[in-house]
Amino acid sequence: xxDVAARAGVGLKTVSRVxxxxxxxxxxxxxxVREAITALGFRRNDSARILRKGRTASIGLVLExxxxxxxxxxxxxxxxxxxxxxxxLINGSSAEDPAREQELVLALCARRVDGLVIIxxxxxxxxxxxxxxxxxxxxxxxxxAARIEADAVLxxxxxxxxxxxxxxxxxxxxRIGFIGDRPGIHTAAERLRGYRTAMAEAGLPVDPSWISLGxxxxxxxxxxxxxxxxxxxxxTALFAGNNRVTVTxxxxxxxxxxxxxxxxxxxxxxxxxxxxxxxxxAQDAARLGRTAAEMLFRRLDxxxxxxxxxxxxxxxxxxxxxxxxxxxxx
Amino acid sequence: xxDVAARAGVGLKTVSRVxxxxxxxxxxxxxxVREAITALGFRRNDSARILRKGRTASIGLVLExxxxxxxxxxxxxxxxxxxxxxxxLINGSSAEDPAREQELVLALCARRVDGLVIIxxxxxxxxxxxxxxxxxxxxxxxxxAARIEADAVLxxxxxxxxxxxxxxxxxxxxRIGFIGDRPGIHTAAERLRGYRTAMAEAGLPVDPSWISLGxxxxxxxxxxxxxxxxxxxxxTALFAGNNRVTVTxxxxxxxxxxxxxxxxxxxxxxxxxxxxxxxxxAQDAARLGRTAAEMLFRRLDxxxxxxxxxxxxxxxxxxxxxxxxxxxxx
DNA sequence: CTGAAAGCGCTTACAG
DNA sequence: CTGAAAGCGCTTACAG
Numbered sequence: 001x002x003d004v005a006a007r008a009g010v011g012l013k014t015v016s017r018v019x020x021x022x023x024x025x026x027x028x029x030x031x032x033v034r035e036a037i038t039a040l041g042f043r044r045n046d047s048a049r050i051l052r053k054g055r056t057a058s059i060g061l062v063l064e065x066x067x068x069x070x071x072x073x074x075x076x077x078x079x080x081x082x083x084x085x086x087x088x089l090i091n092g093s094s095a096e097d098p099a100r101e102q103e104l105v106l107a108l109c110a111r112r113v114d115g116l117v118i119i120x121x122x123x124x125x126x127x128x129x130x131x132x133x134x135x136x137x138x139x140x141x142x143x144x145a146a147r148i149e150a151d152a153v154l155x156x157x158x159x160x161x162x163x164x165x166x167x168x169x170x171x172x173x174x175r176i177g178f179i180g181d182r183p184g185i186h187t188a189a190e191r192l193r194g195y196r197t198a199m200a201e202a203g204l205p206v207d208p209s210w211i212s213l214g215x216x217x218x219x220x221x222x223x224x225x226x227x228x229x230x231x232x233x234x235x236t237a238l239f240a241g242n243n244r245v246t247v248t249x250x251x252x253x254x255x256x257x258x259x260x261x262x263x264x265x266x267x268x269x270x271x272x273x274x275x276x277x278x279x280x281x282a283q284d285a286a287r288l289g290r291t292a293a294e295m296l297f298r299r300l301d302x303x304x305x306x307x308x309x310x311x312x313x314x315x316x317x318x319x320x321x322x323x324x325x326x327x328x329x330x
Numbered sequence: 331x332x333d334v335a336a337r338a339g340v341g342l343k344t345v346s347r348v349x350x351x352x353x354x355x356x357x358x359x360x361x362x363v364r365e366a367i368t369a370l371g372f373r374r375n376d377s378a379r380i381l382r383k384g385r386t387a388s389i390g391l392v393l394e395x396x397x398x399x400x401x402x403x404x405x406x407x408x409x410x411x412x413x414x415x416x417x418x419l420i421n422g423s424s425a426e427d428p429a430r431e432q433e434l435v436l437a438l439c440a441r442r443v444d445g446l447v448i449i450x451x452x453x454x455x456x457x458x459x460x461x462x463x464x465x466x467x468x469x470x471x472x473x474x475a476a477r478i479e480a481d482a483v484l485x486x487x488x489x490x491x492x493x494x495x496x497x498x499x500x501x502x503x504x505r506i507g508f509i510g511d512r513p514g515i516h517t518a519a520e521r522l523r524g525y526r527t528a529m530a531e532a533g534l535p536v537d538p539s540w541i542s543l544g545x546x547x548x549x550x551x552x553x554x555x556x557x558x559x560x561x562x563x564x565x566t567a568l569f570a571g572n573n574r575v576t577v578t579x580x581x582x583x584x585x586x587x588x589x590x591x592x593x594x595x596x597x598x599x600x601x602x603x604x605x606x607x608x609x610x611x612a613q614d615a616a617r618l619g620r621t622a623a624e625m626l627f628r629r630l631d632x633x634x635x636x637x638x639x640x641x642x643x644x645x646x647x648x649x650x651x652x653x654x655x656x657x658x659x660x
Numbered sequence: 661c662t663g664a665a666a667g668c669g670c671t672t673a674c675a676g
Numbered sequence: 677c678t679g680a681a682a683g684c685g686c687t688t689a690c691a692g
Contacts, residue, residue, distance in 0.1 A: 001669060011679035016671065024677055041460045046440040047386070048669035050377045051684045058420075058441075067406040067616075069399050069599075076397040079423060088437060090388075090420045093409060107418060110376040111388075130371045247599065254603060269399075269577065270600050273584060286397075331685060341663035346687065354661055378685035381668045662692085669684105676678085 007036040060108035061091035077289030098122030137299040141292040153292040155283040160314030161194025173237040177228040180241030221248040236326035237261035261324040279322025337366040390438035391421035407619030428452030467629040471622040483622040485613040490644030491524025503567040507558040510571030551578040566656035567591035593652040609652025
């Protein structure tokens, strides 16, 4: 910028004015400055600008896995809101590793993002306290913060799961299995609670062998499903705790002779084209992201007050697999 | 930092040393500094650091749509490589809009990202010339740069498409349709060229009504497919130019009485569970991302030389839909 | 082992 | 309409 000023024969401030499109520069001066800019290949350095101005016009997004189709629409929605507010998105995946989440969050804070949208992997977010005290706006999505108070936007996992299981019960099932994610994950725990509540409300006993929580890789989920189907008190219906579980369950059930009812948490593309088409409890990932980002920018615009928790509804979409009656095992 | 130094009764440089874990500080001094840091809630400001050091340890990723499942594994792969090199990822979607691509790229440059990975939407990248001259490393992925020379990592769209269409021809088809993305998009043009080449190599004529290029939204693609199927010289097989086209094609074909063969470009989840299971030409999105990011960091580490273009192979996966023989229309 | 000075590239507040 | 000076929060190069 100094070189540009020298070449154009003007002061630093005048170059700054031209670069930022501020008023108060004669057309002639402006032309000279612009010439110098292209001649010298000048490019403004935003780091310096940020250092002076305070705000960085960027927000951080920490999610679990960029490659998980559930987070695609969510990220995209956060990005659109950020863009509408003139902010850039900096993001990264925690890979469900609390240490990596913390590392990423603190790196974003050191870059002085104006705010953070976090899909947490950790179970203790007190490391964020100094940042929150320093004024970094933060909204948690999909799962709440642990051990600190913070804004959060969640899906109604409990209600959705209760409805899913009640749906299976209404179609005559009494032995219903549940395969979910690791119980330390808030959404997994809530979905389990919904399952238990629906069973209890119908006065149905739950055999411990009908419940399996853990990593959602195909091997574990497949083994869990097969053992529930082939055990002594075999299930006639399965409630799958998320999209990955559902996909694996579909594969397992496709190889079976006796029909087994299935309801999955999370909708997914082509669910309606499988046979049977898959009944799901859908949550709106894009709306989750949009709501969280809007809450963040409201905070950045000065909205004060206690941390808020917003819960978005889910929707049961009956397509066929959830309406299969219990198989008669003769 | 000044306040921390004052409170700990040391010089600025000593605080800097403690914060950065540099050697040459007595344990006692270090303890005093750390106490002052927590007492004052000090958090290092990386903008200032970046301003001094030059490198930002961050790279930018510009893609077409964060929500498109094809880009999930690609982004994730870029992120993993960045992480291995201690760099953060800043990213955004161009939404297939050249103006938005340019805006995003220049914003990233102003933040002084060390390098860029770009899935281009534009057809003229000369706006990047000043940045390239200033030393911003740049690698294009999935599609090449236009009107400038730059590193690029691509899939072999031409070869994959030729193989797909040859596969249909080998199963007896002579009237084969192609539905692809807008012809300005390099990958779409290459896939069309592969289609034409395979048809020509088999000595088969191509009726203009068998080719439809344009936006890949379900309405347009569905209409195009129906008109090819119901027109005067109806096709007996369809080659779908990308994952979105394939999904729509599956929906259209599912409602038909006469079987129609289908091969899709891009693999997708559950393709094997549909009936018939969908034959595809698979490209490796994660490898595309990884290769590009590695090339970028090699440049950042000083690799000189002419821009390189790497082409990754595709793989035909026969699952059923592509092996259906031509329907006998009596 | 420790610190004072200069400077990274901008903007802010002020004066002409 | 224009510019000189000070400062954002750090690091670099040097000296003690």
